[in-house]
Amino acid sequence: MNVLNVFYGVFAVLAVWGIAQAWLSQTRTETIHPIKAFIHLLAFYLSYLLWPLWIFSLYAGFSGIFSQHQAIFVFLLSSLLIYARFIEPHMVLVKTLHYQFNPQQPFKRPVRIALIADLHIGLFSGHERQLKIIVDKINQQQPDFVVVAGDWTYEPEHKLADELKILQNIQAPIYSVTGNHDEQYPGPPIQDLLSHALSVNKVLDIEAQIVEFEEFNLVGVGDLWAGKADMRNLPELPQDKPFILLSHNPDTVEMVPELATRPLMLSGHTHGGQVQLPWLTDYVMKKVSILGHKRGLYQHTHADVFVTVGTGMVGVPFRFGVPPTIDIIEIS
Structure with missing residues (x-):
């Protein structure tokens, strides 16, 4: 058996395994679109073919099966996709934002809030390895509490409660709202x-x-898309303390009424683009956030909104140029 046949055999075995895994995973998934879920899972599992393709590009270049330019192209493309599929999604970063409601009236002591969003436990994300990384990094930061700005799921399996069990290891209270993927939109x-x-x-x-x-x-x-973003009662509440608003979609900030103290909204939803490509990412982002939110702090008429890039993935099982991130909001 020559080397070429070995590669063909590896490709065939991995392809059959990927198709089988995609089908079995789809049968355990809470979905109203089984074929769509199966196609997405195919992309997830067949991406393992990138590893033998990466090795094959080297062999094909040295053996003359590919021209030098073809071998370099396949090697670089497969390397890029391997990074975006297998490496960056697990490179969980921690970033810190310092924020003050009123510099003339600082808090008695700084409050540390860990903000995460868009875990998207299901087809692509939220598996045990990634969740353990997130939990460990949150505990290292010792926040006063954790907020989760929605989109917990992406067509999850029936065992969702078991998958989330690792969150019990977080050494701080956890507060949450839901997002559009949790609310049947879509x-x-x-x-x-x-x-x-x-x-x-x-x-x-x-x-x-x-x-x-x-x-x-x-x-x-x-959630805004679910029609549940009602904040009309906020001016009627006691105004002796500032408000921190937790809402999945940052575009909700336009619905914030005028309050005694300018509030801070914490949101997710955008993934920061998830895959950073020239022109294409900006085009897609216009559909995700009408107001042009992507990541970071934005100022609006009645409130500020901070947008985290989240930790999970939807659409495609890749992150490129936008690593999953835990944001520490330190308010003083």
Whole structure:
């Protein structure tokens, strides 16, 4: 058996394995589009073919099967895709933002909030390896509490509660709101499944609720695309403390009414583009955020909004130029 046949055999075995895994995973997935889920899972599992392709490009270049230019092209392309599929999605960064509501009236002590969003547990993301990295890095930062700005899921499997069990290792309270993928926009109807998974793992859903702290109030705001982002009652609430608003979609900031103290909204949704490519990413982002939010801090008429790039993936199982990130918001 020559080397070429060995490569063909490896490609064939991996392809059959990938198709089988995609089909089996789809049968365990909460989805209303089985064929669509199967195609997405095919992209996820067949991406393992990139490894033998990467090795084959080297062999083909040295043996003359490919021209030098062809070998370099295939090698570089497969290297890029391997990085975006297998490396960057697990390169969880930690970034810190320092924020003050009123520099003339600083807090008695700084408050550290760990912000994560868009875990998208399901087809591509949120597997045990990545969740363990996220939990460990959050604990290293010793935040006062953690907020999750929605999109927990991306057509998850039935065992969602078990997959989230590792979050019980986070050494701080966890507050959460849901996002469009959790609200059937465009995800499947998994509200009961998610609600149970969060409850048994001690994650507090604060949608339409207020959590009072000594120097500020944390307000959970429902998802914009689901029509649940109602903040008309905020001016009627006591205005003696500033508000931190937790809402999945940063475009919700335009609905914030004028308040005594300019509030800070914490959001996700955009993934920071997820795959950073010239022109194409900006075109897609116009559909994700009408107001042009991508990542970082933005100022609007009645509020500031900070947008995290999140940790998971949708559409394609790649991250490129936008590593998953935990944002520490230090308010003083």
